[in-house]
Amino acid sequence: MEGTRHLILRGDSREMRRVERESVDLVVTSPPYPMIQMWDALFSGMNGKVAGALSRGDGERAFELMHDELDIVWKRTCSVLREGGIACIVIGDATRKLGGAFRLYQNHSRVVSSFVARGLQPLPGIMWVKQSNKPNKFLGSGMLPPSAYPTLEHEHILLFRKGLNRTFSTAAEKQRRRRSAYFWEERNRWFSDAWVDIKGERQRIGGEQMSRRSASFPIEIARRLVCMFSVQGDTVLDPFLGRGTTAVSAACCGRNSIGIEIDGILRGVSVRRLSGSVKECSTYSARRLENHMEYVARRRKTGNELRYVSRKYGFPVTTSQETDIEVPVLAAVAEPHEDCLDASYS
Numbered sequence: 001m002e003g004t005r006h007l008i009l010r011g012d013s014r015e016m017r018r019v020e021r022e023s024v025d026l027v028v029t030s031p032p033y034p035m036i037q038m039w040d041a042l043f044s045g046m047n048g049k050v051a052g053a054l055s056r057g058d059g060e061r062a063f064e065l066m067h068d069e070l071d072i073v074w075k076r077t078c079s080v081l082r083e084g085g086i087a088c089i090v091i092g093d094a095t096r097k098l099g100g101a102f103r104l105y106q107n108h109s110r111v112v113s114s115f116v117a118r119g120l121q122p123l124p125g126i127m128w129v130k131q132s133n134k135p136n137k138f139l140g141s142g143m144l145p146p147s148a149y150p151t152l153e154h155e156h157i158l159l160f161r162k163g164l165n166r167t168f169s170t171a172a173e174k175q176r177r178r179r180s181a182y183f184w185e186e187r188n189r190w191f192s193d194a195w196v197d198i199k200g201e202r203q204r205i206g207g208e209q210m211s212r213r214s215a216s217f218p219i220e221i222a223r224r225l226v227c228m229f230s231v232q233g234d235t236v237l238d239p240f241l242g243r244g245t246t247a248v249s250a251a252c253c254g255r256n257s258i259g260i261e262i263d264g265i266l267r268g269v270s271v272r273r274l275s276g277s278v279k280e281c282s283t284y285s286a287r288r289l290e291n292h293m294e295y296v297a298r299r300r301k302t303g304n305e306l307r308y309v310s311r312k313y314g315f316p317v318t319t320s321q322e323t324d325i326e327v328p329v330l331a332a333v334a335e336p337h338e339d340c341l342d343a344s345y346s
């Protein structure tokens with residue numbers, strides 16, 4: 001498999017100067033969530049009116065002003081996405097008491113409106129259910145009705161397509177697509193509209209303040225989305241890179257990536273994380289193959305032999321679409337040069 005390149009930029013995605021129009025095949029990202037307190041200062045820095053609206057207790061206005069800033073990024077995101085490309089936005093809603101009133105701020109529906117207004121097609125999305133065992137997870141008036149509220153234990157993974165379905169016309173493109181297929185049993189798990197098997201991320205870097213600022217999503221979310229909605233050799237963009245989860249996932253799965261992060265410290269964390277990701281990524285690839293072999297063994301036990309054979313690995317697969325699968329195995333990430341890191345595969 002050919003090498004991949006990962007561009008990790010420090011900057012403000014509202015500008016996105018270094019990303020060419022129609023050059024990106026997939027977007028995987030999670031923005032700062034409007035009306036979640038940890039992001040108040042960031043949004044106030046982007047638009048001075050945010051702090052005023054919050055201090056007046058005008059939640060609706062603050063919510064709109066924050067989304068206005070995200071809209072600028074979504075506009076750029078849509079213009080750098082190729083026809084047929086897909087955008088995956090991981091976003092949670094927010095609950096907050098302002099001006100004496102507790103309410104829900106529906107970030108997900110505001111983001112849907114923004115993408116639809118830009119002409120993208122909304123696709124069936126995924127609910128990421130991340131159950132919490134915390135005793136304080138319940139909101140409101142406890143055991144006394146009627147002012148208690150369901151806990152927010154899910155986030156939305158919103159999916160959009162730019163234009164019509166992507167086409168693969170040359171023999172080389174078709175082969176690249178077939179190499180990037182996923183296993184039948186992976187399809188059955190990944191393409192469910194509720195992901196209940198992925199826990200929230202424990203933030204492990206540099207102390208409490210940094211943990212709160214990074215708000216990473218679990219790498220399994222990004223890896224799945226990359227495998228589901230792009231092919232090997234594609235370019236994946238994350239305009240809110242944080243600790244670089246999307247860049248590592250892209251490298252892991254044989255895709256190129258571009259990440260933009262406004263915070264210089266986090267950008268440095270991403271570079272180091274990607275540089276040190278070889279073991280984690282090669283283990284992930286090996287695990288995919290082992291999981292498949294375990295699936296084959298379970299099928300055999302029930303007397304259900306699989307009909308097709310993988311050309312590369314020689315093991316059985318369920319459908320003819322899986323016969324050319326090649327799972328990339330990351331072998332090395334070269335020293336960063338300028339803003340780039342190059343990855344190679346065994």
Ligand SMILES: C[S@@+](CC[C@H](N)C(=O)[O-])C[C@H]1O[C@@H](n2cnc3c(N)ncnc32)[C@H](O)[C@@H]1O
Pocket residue numbers: 011012013014029030031032033042213214215216217218239240241242243244245246260261262263266
């Ligand atoms: C929810 S976090 C994303 C975390 C990321 N998915 C990860 O796994 O680490 C949002 C990130 O966007 C960054 N950010 C906020 N506004 C930005 C902007 N205008 N341009 C680029 N990055 C921005 C924040 O510093 C933060 O790291």
